[in-house]
Amino acid sequence: KEKVTSGDVIVIDKATGKVTKLGRSFARSRDYDAMSGSTRFVQCPEGELQKRKEVTHVVSLHEIDVINSRQQGFLALFAGDTGEIKSEIRDQIDTKVTEWREEGKAEFVPGVLFIDEVHMLDIECFSFLNRALESTMAPVLVIASNRGITRIRGTNYRSPHGIPLDLLDRLLIIHTKPYTETEIREILAIRCEEEDVQ
Incomplete structure (x- = not known):
């Protein structure tokens, strides 16, 4: 793929065997009369050629x-x-x-778990979430509900948003209000502009 020829400076990844072309050597710059405008000239490496290179992989x-x-x-x-x-x-x-x-070989970046209509979960799900939030690798939990005081599924108890009180105590509740007419008009104007609609 790289079309390596004599005079090219390349890097070979020892682990995978992948060959990457860095450019042409300055020493061979006079060997050819015609070269494309995209040809890059680089210095030939000196000293120890085997070098370490740190590679970062992001996986879940x-x-x-x-x-x-x-x-x-x-x-x-x-x-x-x-x-x-x-x-x-x-x-x-x-x-x-x-x-x-x-x-120090790995760094942990917590994700976000979003659960809409959280009042639909039963008591077993809430107890699992409670335990999962205590883990060192726990994600940021964002839940949404439009219920007031309602029954917790799987029990006869009623609580705010249908969430058990022990979990509710650990949450930060953010109240939202319905959009005003002017806000709805602004949202629609932005959306129409994005969709290129009059």
Whole structure:
């Protein structure tokens, strides 16, 4: 793909064998009469040629789970059907990720879990969420509900938004108001401009 010829300066990734062309050597610049305008000339490397290069990969915990739970490995990500991932595999991966974090090999960036119509969850789901929020790898939880005081599914208790009180105490509640007529007009004007509609 790179069409490497004599006089090119290249980099070979030792792990993958990938060849990347950096440009042509200044030493060979007079060997050819005609060259394209996109030809880059670079200095020939000197000294020790084997160098270390740090490469960063961004992957989600789910992707690591899928890769380790299937025989196809990395190709399982493209198959679509991930199936069920065993809890033993998840525990092993959590242990390994924690080990990498302590060694400084990995950095953990928490995601965001958004649950709309949260009053539809039952008591078991809420207890799972409560436990999950105590994990070191817990995502930022954003939930939405349009209910006032309502029954918690799976129980006979009533509480604000249908959320158990122990979880409700840990939440920051942000009240929203309906849009005014002028705000709706502004939103529609912006949307019409984006869609190129009169």
